[in-house]
Amino acid sequence: MKILQITDVPDCFNTSLTKEILFDQPVTKDYIQYLGQHGQLDYYAEFPRPFYKLQKSGYYILQGVEGTDTARVILDRTRVQEALQNLTEMLIGFIVIDHSISC
Numbered sequence: 820m821k822i823l824q825i826t827d828v829p830d831c832f833n834t835s836l837t838k839e840i841l842f843d844q845p846v847t848k849d850y851i852q853y854l855g856q857h858g859q860l861d862y863y864a865e866f867p868r869p870f871y872k873l874q875k876s877g878y879y880i881l882q883g884v885e886g887t888d889t890a891r892v893i894l895d896r897t898r899v900q901e902a903l904q905n906l907t908e909m910l911i912g913f914i915v916i917d918h919s920i921s922c
Contacts, residue, residue, distance in 0.1 A: 853913045878902040
């Protein structure tokens with residue numbers, strides 16, 4: 820997964836703690852399971868639009884819908900830059916392996 824863009828989501832306090840992340844492809848179930856290795860994951864696959872929420876205490880809360888190419892994150896206000904760096908490193912750490920390719 821590649822991050823194409825991270826944009827600020829306006830809030831009432833103009834603090835820019837909420838960001839929207841645009842990925843190069845839709846979020847898959849495998850990707851959501853990968854996210855679960857990096858914090859507390861709540862995943863509701865039975866919802867009509869499967870919802871996930873990942874919380875890494877003291878850093879961020881990431882949430883989105885499976886099958887879409889965006890997610891929202893709320894950064895911890897005490898370490899915004901550190902949380903954003905930690906998040907982006909984790910998000911791009913997922914490698915998609917195409918098992919249909921044979922040698």
